[in-house]
Amino acid sequence: xxxxxxxxxxxxxxxxxxxxxxxxxxxxxxxxxxxxxxxxxxxxxxxxxxxxxxxxxxxxxxxxxxxxxxxxxxxxxxxxxxxxxxxxxxxxxxxxxxxxxxxxxxxxxxxxxxxxxxxxxxxxxxxxxxxxxxxxxxxxxxxxxxxxxxxxxxxxxxxxxxxxxxxxxxxxxxxxxxxxxxxxxxxxxxxxxxxxxxxxxxxxxxxxxxxxxxxxxxxxxxxxxxxxxxxxxxxxxxxxxxxxxxxxxxxxxxxxxxxxxxxxxxxxxxxxxxxxxxxxxxxxxxxxxxxxxxxxxxxxxxxxxxxxxxxxxxxxxxxxxxxxxxxxxxxxxxxxxxxxxxxxxxxxxxxxxxxx
Numbered sequence: 001x002x003x004x005x006x007x008x009x010x011x012x013x014x015x016x017x018x019x020x021x022x023x024x025x026x027x028x029x030x031x032x033x034x035x036x037x038x039x040x041x042x043x044x045x046x047x048x049x050x051x052x053x054x055x056x057x058x059x060x061x062x063x064x065x066x067x068x069x070x071x072x073x074x075x076x077x078x079x080x081x082x083x084x085x086x087x088x089x090x091x092x093x094x095x096x097x098x099x100x101x102x103x104x105x106x107x108x109x110x111x112x113x114x115x116x117x118x119x120x121x122x123x124x125x126x127x128x129x130x131x132x133x134x135x136x137x138x139x140x141x142x143x144x145x146x147x148x149x150x151x152x153x154x155x156x157x158x159x160x161x162x163x164x165x166x167x168x169x170x171x172x173x174x175x176x177x178x179x180x181x182x183x184x185x186x187x188x189x190x191x192x193x194x195x196x197x198x199x200x201x202x203x204x205x206x207x208x209x210x211x212x213x214x215x216x217x218x219x220x221x222x223x224x225x226x227x228x229x230x231x232x233x234x235x236x237x238x239x240x241x242x243x244x245x246x247x248x249x250x251x252x253x254x255x256x257x258x259x260x261x262x263x264x265x266x267x268x269x270x271x272x273x274x275x276x277x278x279x280x281x282x283x284x285x286x287x288x289x290x291x292x293x294x295x296x297x298x299x300x301x302x303x304x305x306x307x308x309x310x311x312x313x314x315x316x317x318x319x320x321x322x323x324x325x326x327x328x329x330x331x332x333x334x335x336x337x338x339x340x341x342x343x344x345x346x347x348x349x350x351x352x353x354x355x356x
């Protein structure tokens with residue numbers, strides 16, 4: 001892709017348009033090209049890290065940089081030269097990509113976007129342990145690139161926005177730790193539903209919507225009240241986004257999502273959907289014996305039937321609807337003009353009305 005930093009604005013009716021996604025991709029590629037040069041300068045073999053990274057930062061919905069960009073534009077207007085705000089958005093996207101590398105390793109996910117996940121890719125170059133260790137290194141490299149992008153973006157009000165960059169990194173790591181703790185039954189002072197909802201807020205809600213939106217708005221000159229209301233919006237929408245993800249992680253089409261149907265069950269993810277099922281289903285013990293391991297097609301079908309028969313899918317759908325309602329109410333309270341509000345509201349729709 002040509003590294004063309006042309007002056008441009010974006011379509012508020014389609015806030016993750018191809019032009020917008022391409023603009024983020026250009027900045028991610030520029031970062032990766034420089035990293036590849038640095039790594040190969042040490043030893044040619046280190047270029048294998050750059051090759052593996054591409055699977056994670058290429059493609060994707062670009063929701064995080066979109067929330068950042070349109071949060072900025074809501075208060076400062078679309079900039080004549082958007083390079084600085086787009087570069088910051090690319091930093092959030094690179095952070096996301098690095099976290100996915102580690103997340104796939106922790107979950108032992110075999111694929112990412114239809115390709116072998118990083119630890120599986122590296123295992124093909126050596127062995128399973130080499131794959132695991134190399135994936136840790138790759139994720140760390142990408143998190144370093146994310147910091148380079150954000151700190152070097154050149155935003156005029158970067159100091160106002162940086163507290164949200166610090167928060168997003170600490171919160172997502174804390175959320176990952178809580179998720180791992182929950183997987184191993186170490187949040188036993190809470191019910192399964194309570195612990196799943198805690199992870200939902202800490203691991204996904206804040207870093208998917210809330211902090212990118214607040215970072216962009218702070219860089220655009222938003223005040224404390226507006227930032228607080230955007231935080232309420234982001235918290236509610238981020239929860240709806242992850243609950244939708246949980247449904248797709250069990251019932252999604254692998255050809256669309258890039259991940260195996262029922263993958264969350266095989267991985268034994270302690271989702272809100274699973275917690276509700278365990279509370280409601282008379283076959284909870286049977287389901288517990290099936291998940292968290294490889295399943296035959298018959299076993300997977302049985303597990304899915306247990307979830308569907310108890311009404312857990314409908315309950316999660318109602319939760320999503322409640323969070324969406326709360327998000328709209330919080331967005332209305334920010335006090336934006338209709339022009340400034342429209343792209344953020346459209347991003348809300350994209351978060352919950354999706355198949356991948």
